[in-house]
Amino acid sequence: MASKAVAKASSKEQQKTAGVQKIGADEPVSLPLNGSKTNKPELVSPKQLPKSVDKTPKQVAVEASQSKTSSNSNQKGPVDSLINQLKSNSSSLGLEQASNVDSVVSENRGSQDVSVDQEKKTSEYGSVKNSSVSGKVSDGTSSLAKTSGSAKISDRLDYVESGKSSICRGSTSSDVSDESTCSSFSSSINKPHKANDLRWEAIQAVRARDGVLGLSHFRLLKRLGCGDIGSVYLSELSGTKCYFAMKVMDKASLAGRKKLLRAQTEREILQSLDHPFLPTLYTHFETEKFSCLVMEFCPGGDLHTLRQKQPGKYFPEQAVRFYVAEVLLALEYLHMLGIIYRDLKPENVLVREDGHIMLSDFDLSLRCAVSPTLIKASSLDAEPLRKNPVYCVQPACIEPSCIQPSCVTPTCFSPRLFSSKSKKDRKPKNEIGNQVSPLPELIAEPTEARSMSFVGTHEYLAPEIIKGEGHGSAVDWWTFGIFLYELLFGKTPFKGSGNRATLFNVVGQPLRFPESPVVSFAARDLIRGLLVKEPQHRLAYKRGATEIKQHPFFEGVNWALIRCATPPEIPKPVEIERIPAPTSSTSEKTAPTMVPPNQRGSDNYLEFDFF
Numbered sequence: 001m002a003s004k005a006v007a008k009a010s011s012k013e014q015q016k017t018a019g020v021q022k023i024g025a026d027e028p029v030s031l032p033l034n035g036s037k038t039n040k041p042e043l044v045s046p047k048q049l050p051k052s053v054d055k056t057p058k059q060v061a062v063e064a065s066q067s068k069t070s071s072n073s074n075q076k077g078p079v080d081s082l083i084n085q086l087k088s089n090s091s092s093l094g095l096e097q098a099s100n101v102d103s104v105v106s107e108n109r110g111s112q113d114v115s116v117d118q119e120k121k122t123s124e125y126g127s128v129k130n131s132s133v134s135g136k137v138s139d140g141t142s143s144l145a146k147t148s149g150s151a152k153i154s155d156r157l158d159y160v161e162s163g164k165s166s167i168c169r170g171s172t173s174s175d176v177s178d179e180s181t182c183s184s185f186s187s188s189i190n191k192p193h194k195a196n197d198l199r200w201e202a203i204q205a206v207r208a209r210d211g212v213l214g215l216s217h218f219r220l221l222k223r224l225g226c227g228d229i230g231s232v233y234l235s236e237l238s239g240t241k242c243y244f245a246m247k248v249m250d251k252a253s254l255a256g257r258k259k260l261l262r263a264q265t266e267r268e269i270l271q272s273l274d275h276p277f278l279p280t281l282y283t284h285f286e287t288e289k290f291s292c293l294v295m296e297f298c299p300g301g302d303l304h305t306l307r308q309k310q311p312g313k314y315f316p317e318q319a320v321r322f323y324v325a326e327v328l329l330a331l332e333y334l335h336m337l338g339i340i341y342r343d344l345k346p347e348n349v350l351v352r353e354d355g356h357i358m359l360s361d362f363d364l365s366l367r368c369a370v371s372p373t374l375i376k377a378s379s380l381d382a383e384p385l386r387k388n389p390v391y392c393v394q395p396a397c398i399e400p401s402c403i404q405p406s407c408v409t410p411t412c413f414s415p416r417l418f419s420s421k422s423k424k425d426r427k428p429k430n431e432i433g434n435q436v437s438p439l440p441e442l443i444a445e446p447t448e449a450r451s452m453s454f455v456g457t458h459e460y461l462a463p464e465i466i467k468g469e470g471h472g473s474a475v476d477w478w479t480f481g482i483f484l485y486e487l488l489f490g491k492t493p494f495k496g497s498g499n500r501a502t503l504f505n506v507v508g509q510p511l512r513f514p515e516s517p518v519v520s521f522a523a524r525d526l527i528r529g530l531l532v533k534e535p536q537h538r539l540a541y542k543r544g545a546t547e548i549k550q551h552p553f554f555e556g557v558n559w560a561l562i563r564c565a566t567p568p569e570i571p572k573p574v575e576i577e578r579i580p581a582p583t584s585s586t587s588e589k590t591a592p593t594m595v596p597p598n599q600r601g602s603d604n605y606l607e608f609d610f611f
């Protein structure tokens with residue numbers, strides 16, 4: 001078992017509202033906030049790139065790491081005092097079990113004795129990637145330390161090999177590695193939805209020509225945003241007019257701040273995704289100092305920014321229904337893969353070129369066991385499905401704090417089919433038949449997953465995370481409720497005067513709705529179902545997205561065709577030509593950092609020095 005309490009303040013949240021922190025699994029508690037990172041798009045200039053990562057102002061670190069069984073009880077930090085306050089105020093907050101508060105203190109001080117076992121992944125298309133990684137993680141970096149800072153690529157590949165041995169075996173000692181050169185990543189086989197994607201084809205063409213992709217193949221045009229583990233740049237695959245969002249992470253900085261594991265998690269999750277509302281990772285490569293992820297560029301910005309532009313700073317209900325429906329499908333897919341997202345908030349929902357959404361930022365996600373279960377085969381006879389299983393998902397759990405016992409039993413199995421009796425038993429009371437033709441009903445919920453990590457963003461944290469009771473996939477349904485509330489009302493329901501007050505409110509205050517704007521009964525009913533403090537009584541606890549899809553709020557939504565629906569807003573095309581070329585006269589403060597080796601001296605390229 002592993003457990004710990006960690007917190008960070010996110011630059012994105014800092015921009016949104018001072019004092020709101022994002023809390024991360026592998027970091028120390030951070031209170032108070034300082035610094036001023038921003039995700040506001042800005043021109044890239046020298047020194048911004050890695051420095052922005054390195055200087056992350058958000059972290060203030062006091063790690064409360066002590067296992068429940070540890071004898072070291074002397075460490076006190078902000079979490080301790082928060083917990084003490086929670087404890088002393090538990091009665092006034094209506095906390096039922098003060099003992100749970102104790103468990104926050106102890107559980108969140110884990111020494112992180114972690115087994116990382118048998119990572120296995122699959123997509124719904126059945127590709128199986130097998131690996132076995134086992135080891136102890138003592139501080140969140142573990143064997144990943146080998147990828148830090150000046151690590152040679154051979155080291156990185158060692159890790160890749162151990163983590164994904166059946167996929168990618170590199171033998172190069174080159175400084176630049178493009179793991180997409182491995183066969184599993186070199187075609188759209190693993191990403192069938194990309195078959196007609198021009199950007200995918202452009203990437204493949206360059207790879208076919210040059211063998212590997214690296215930084216030198218891209219022009220970095222401007223910085224789109226900056227997060228806790230990296231900066232994201234609008235970039236062009238040179239000469240193709242194909243634009244991407246490139247997330248650049250400084251490896252030494254990540255290692256120094258013990259965030260290598262988070263970066264690794266995000267990359268591996270991105271590699272496994274192929275869904276219209278989730279990011280496509282076109283390629284990933286490493287330089288000596290940087291780790292770069294090349295993803296789809298979303299010109300529409302994020303839903304937080306878009307919400308601020310709405311009259312009253314909230315969306316019309318019709319628009320909300322569209323956005324949350326797409327987010328719901330993305331979460332359903334993630335849960336089907338055994339990924340608990342844990343960081344849903346408007347800032348992480350980006351708007352693509354076509355107005356549909358893309359969920360981003362997976363560095364706080366938890367991978368765990370899942371057992372997708374078909375409970376209703378629609379018009380199809382269940383028998384053929386039993387003979388020809390469609391879903392094949394392996395248990396996986398590689399987060400240090402995952403305490404799910406079944407994590408170590410990798411199997412590939414067919415969906416369970418309930419008897420008609422149990423199917424009847426499980427039918428929700430308010431089920432409505434709003435589909436044109438009934439779809440198969442699938443439970444894709446990793447209901448067994450448990451984590452003790454203290455992760456998320458204050459206003460979005462589920463009560464069970466704050467109370468340190470251990471949490472599972474139901475946290476995503478809590479955050480889904482907060483997200484729905486914020487889009488509809490323009491604010492989150494439990495926000496207090498500060499972060500601590502917010503946490504108290506989440507745990508102890510009842511849900512209330514403002515009088516205005518006027519929101520439908522169905523919407524409020526759905527929020528009420530989601531924002532139930534006890535996870536086991538929360539909507540979707542047992543059957544996941546299937547339960548939510550059937551709520552009257554979504555009546556009339558054609559889930560199968562939602563990607564063809566007209567979005568509430570289509571972003572204006574970005575005029576790439578009008579982005580001024582970066583100049584060399586940038587001030588020291590904002591100044592540069594790296595010049596890709598063969599780009600030095602060219603006016604067309606962004607210059608930045610390796611610091």
Ligand SMILES: Nc1ncnc2c1ncn2[C@@H]1O[C@H](COP(=O)(O)OP(=O)(O)OP(=O)(O)O)[C@@H](O)[C@H]1O
Binds near residue numbers: 224247360362
């Ligand atoms: N695909 C994209 N298209 C456009 N902008 C993007 C894209 N991905 C990220 N961004 C911008 O970059 C910012 C930082 O990205 P991201 O959240 O992935 O970084 P991070 O380091 O993981 O952040 P966090 O602190 O939330 O963990 C985002 O807020 C967003 O504004």
